[in-house]
Amino acid sequence: MPHVDTSLVEINFDGIVGPTHNYAGLSLGNLASGRNAGQPSFPRAAALQGVAKMRANLALGLVQGIFLPHPRPDEAWLASLGTDAATAGALWPAACSASAMWAANAATVSPAPDTADGRCHLSVANLVTMPHRSHEWPATLVQLRLAFADEAAFAVHGPVPPPFGDEGAANHMRLAEGHGAPGVEVFVYGEAGGPFPARQHEQASRAVARRHGLADAIFVRQSEQAIAAGAFHNDVVAVANERVLFAHEQAFADKNRFYAELRERLPAVEIVEVPAAAVTLGDAIASYLFNAQLVTLPAGGMALVLPDEARAHDGVWRWLEALVAGNGPIRRLVPVNVRQSMANGGGPACLRLRVVCDPATVDPRFLVDGNRLDRISEVIVDRWPERVSPEEIATLGAWPRAVTARRALLDALGLAELA
Template sequence: MALVEINFDGIIGPSHNYAGLSLGNLASAANRGMVARPRAAALQGLAKMRHNLGLGLAQGIFLPHPRPNRVWLESLGATVEDAPDSLRPAAFSASAMWAANAATVSPAPDTIDGRCHLTPANLRTMAHRSHEWPATLAQLRLAFADASHFALHNPVPPAFGDEGAANHMRLAPSHDASGVEIFVYGVSGGAFPARQHVEASRAVARLHGLDPARTLFVAQSEEAIAAGAFHNDVVAVANEHVLFAHEQAFADKETFYAALRGLLPEVEILEVPAAAVSLADAIRSYLFNAQLVTLPEGGMALVLPEEARETPSVWAWLEEMIAGNGPIRRLCVVDVRQSMANGGGPACLRLRIVADPATIDPRFLVDEARLDRLAGIVSARWPKRIAPADLLDPELPPAIEEARRGLCEALDLRELL
């Protein structure tokens, strides 16, 4: 069985809007009330996938969730027509596009039964995301239906907040080798909520059958959360044997680094000092919310948002790093401004899954031709703009629903309608 890393990106949905629903997400709050451009957003996301295909990487997709979420509103005694202002924006939320929060994934080499395990995140901390998991689980059940290779779990009960792979890292000599899984949790973030609960992380590790001796639970620093690092992937990212992190990412980095080196002697820790790049600049530019990937020809590349190049301290550090002899040899800049404005960069848009592509439902995998087809559907059906007042327009919900229906039908995924 040939195990490779596949990045599954969330297609940005036709209800993409800037409602500023995510407390602690500085970009989301700063752009609240602005006019969103769903068509441009989705095309940017597809262009990023096309870019990564061009690097020789395997690429998958997840579909937008049904929006507005009529089922969720009905469970609260409301409808799209009479939903109060306190519920309406959450029902329209397109935040499921950030697939890094879809689930936590443990590849087969790490688990006791030799299968890839997936647990959808409950996302219970934020109302607009707490109703995502049923639609996420429905897609996971289709894409990874082969029970001989995959094990799917229900979300951790909502007493404990779980935000998925955005607070999970894996380090290994190679993707197909046994690795060390790292769960990063929050304790306190000052004015902002710490979204990942340690008990949720421990539950996922048990459900996945991970070796306790090769599983680490690491506290995120309060400074990082308070600065706007609402998920660990805003201040750290890992790939194979490389950990790329900000100096202030973890509460007790020395203990963490020592444990990591003891479990994986070949690990390379590439730390960005606060004196060179402040937490504020790192979070504003989403330096660490990049895709750190292994190239087919060897070496690693960092897929970064345009904002990283536009932040002087960040780009200066990156250029100095590339000029050296470190593990990251290539910088790739992509435009995902519509996603960035709502608080999610290149890494937020994808869920990393190590698996044999032949074991996955092919409807969830893409090539250039399929991306062309998806771009055509988006260009024809996605709204060009959504302003805050448009959420009250009775013509918007059926337009959004029809756009998603067209996508499901084009991909032969009518089970998701």
């Protein structure tokens, strides 16, 4: 049995949905994003749904953190392109996007037991494949360096340079006998050739692994079928937690080689595979069955925090109920309502970045309890727009209400330096 550092726990850092949350259909390959383009959005409801999900995690006994919305519209980005709010045209929706809410794309995280120097390493994702996300990393990096400023415990890296696209933890999994034990880190990349772009480059994944000083990493190609079906990130078709891999049968290009290598590296691994005959790729993606938080409960066993859409799909839910009724490691289903996020193609797992560390080493302003979530909710109810139509996005100018709403939240949380 490998040494387990019991001071290390998993913290789920959720992105708070920003006040400019809208449906502009900016994400090629994200079927939900395209399907809902041009629909009115409800930023207040979206943010409160995210807070409710965090409360559900706290109720499970988990440690919960937050990341804050980015400054939007990003007028500095527009200025770098020689334009502004009045003349941006087609660039305006990309400048207003609240996509930083999906914290799974914030960074790739390697906990201390896996790295050469014994520190937790975080590499901010460059997100260069999609214009609306490509300008996120500077504001994300500021938050990462503030939240994880303890250099004895953390090393925070800048982005992998273009043209190597890196989408962060959404294409990264870690398997270990415990959160505080040495683990095997799995980097899932895509290859071009299908109808949609493969957002994670192999060389970006390898660069992150080298930077983090990993002794045990596996590089796996995502299947073309999964990308073509709308699995724009690996976390739409697979999720891992401790020694459990939960994946769709068609998630990986060469699953047999991957599974064999994983079993060699981690003999205790349990692979829970959902057969395509039971749940098709289309049903898995429509229900976001795998875009779930697979978490270890303090009392033992694992729970799957998954979207209500999975419960609404009869075939998917029947399969899940049979799964938890058995003797496998996943013993509990926790559906949550994140429909505003789901309408843009982001489920429960998209909204969070998992970081294994000692909570005492994290800036406490980025950790939350029930009272702190109450404060966040009060600001959201008071300041976030209730409804935003596509017409308003084009005519709101610099979104003054969104700017003041974000500043009010930063002030409430003692994070004014992020303004």
